[in-house]
Amino acid sequence: MLVLLQKRESRFLHHVGVNYFFVPWISFLLLLQSAPFFTPKSVSSLILWWVFAVPVLALDVKIYGQWFTKGKRFLSTVANPTSQLSVIGNLVGAQAAANMGWKESAVCMFSLGMVHYLVLFDVFVTLYLRLSGSDRLPVMLRPVFFLCIAALSVASLAWESIAGAFDTASKMLFFLSLSLFLFTSLTNTFQEIERSFNVAWWAYSFPLTVLALASTEYAQQVKGTIAHLLMLVLSALSVLIALCLTLFTLLNMH
Known part of the structure; x- marks a missing residue:
C-alpha cells in the first residue's frame, strides 16, 4: 500500500x-x-x-x-x-x-x-x-498531440449547450478542430511516433469521437449534403479507429 x-x-x-x-x-x-x-x-x-x-x-x-x-x-x-x-x-x-x-x-x-x-x-x-x-x-506519448483536436471539439459542443444552438461560435470552434485534424494528419507531426503498439495510441480515439459528434451537430444545424457527407466520413473514421485500437489491444495483451 x-x-x-x-x-x-x-x-x-x-x-x-x-x-x-x-x-x-x-x-x-x-x-x-x-x-x-x-x-x-x-x-x-x-x-x-x-x-x-x-x-x-x-x-x-x-x-x-x-x-x-x-x-x-x-x-x-x-x-x-x-x-x-x-x-x-x-x-x-x-x-x-x-x-x-x-x-x-x-x-x-x-x-x-x-x-x-x-x-x-x-x-x-x-x-x-x-x-x-x-x-x-517520451516518444511513446506523441499521440497525445491529438488532444488539441479534442479540446476544440469539446469546446464546440460545450458552447452549443450554453447557447442552446449550434451557432456561429460553435461552428468556428468545430472548423478550427477540423483544421487541426487535417494539419496533424497531413504533416510529419507523428513521423517519430514509436511504431510498436502501446496504450497511448488510444489518444487517437477520443479526439476523433468528439470531432464526429461535433460534425453531427453541425450537420443537423446546416442540413446540407456536404455537411452530412462530412459527418458520415468522420463518424466512420471514428468507429474504424476504435475497432482497430480494440483489436490491437487484444492482440498485444500479455
Missing part, C-alpha cells in the same frame, strides 16, 4: 502524469450526461455534478497555481500536450452544467478552459518546433 501511495504521489508531481488525474472525472461527467436517470435540475444530478466537478477545479488550482507562482520559464518547461486534459475537464464540466441549466457556472468553467487553451496554444508552437529534440514528452 505504501509503495502504491508513493507511486501515485510521484505521478501527481510529474509534469505529464498529473494531467491524467483529470481523466476519471472527465469520464464521470460524460457518463453523467448520458445516464438514463440524468434530468436537468434534479437533486441527484446536481449532487453528482459537484462530486465530479470539484476534483477538476482542485486540480486546476494545483496546476495553475504552479504556473502563476513559478513563472513563464516553468510553464515552458512543464507544458506538454497532455496539459490539454485539464482544458477538456473544464469544458466537459461546463457542458454538463449548461445541460442542467446552470448557465453562469457553465460560462465560468468554459472561460477558464478556453483561457487555459490559449495559454497552451501559445506554447504549442514552441513544443512543435522542438518536438524532435525535446525530452519533455
Whole structure:
C-alpha cells in the first residue's frame, strides 16, 4: 500500500502524469450526461455534478497555481500536450452544467478552459518546433498531440449547450478542430511516433469521437449534403479507429 501511495504521489508531481488525474472525472461527467436517470435540475444530478466537478477545479488550482507562482520559464518547461486534459475537464464540466441549466457556472468553467487553451496554444508552437529534440514528452506519448483536436471539439459542443444552438461560435470552434485534424494528419507531426503498439495510441480515439459528434451537430444545424457527407466520413473514421485500437489491444495483451 505504501509503495502504491508513493507511486501515485510521484505521478501527481510529474509534469505529464498529473494531467491524467483529470481523466476519471472527465469520464464521470460524460457518463453523467448520458445516464438514463440524468434530468436537468434534479437533486441527484446536481449532487453528482459537484462530486465530479470539484476534483477538476482542485486540480486546476494545483496546476495553475504552479504556473502563476513559478513563472513563464516553468510553464515552458512543464507544458506538454497532455496539459490539454485539464482544458477538456473544464469544458466537459461546463457542458454538463449548461445541460442542467446552470448557465453562469457553465460560462465560468468554459472561460477558464478556453483561457487555459490559449495559454497552451501559445506554447504549442514552441513544443512543435522542438518536438524532435525535446525530452519533455517520451516518444511513446506523441499521440497525445491529438488532444488539441479534442479540446476544440469539446469546446464546440460545450458552447452549443450554453447557447442552446449550434451557432456561429460553435461552428468556428468545430472548423478550427477540423483544421487541426487535417494539419496533424497531413504533416510529419507523428513521423517519430514509436511504431510498436502501446496504450497511448488510444489518444487517437477520443479526439476523433468528439470531432464526429461535433460534425453531427453541425450537420443537423446546416442540413446540407456536404455537411452530412462530412459527418458520415468522420463518424466512420471514428468507429474504424476504435475497432482497430480494440483489436490491437487484444492482440498485444500479455
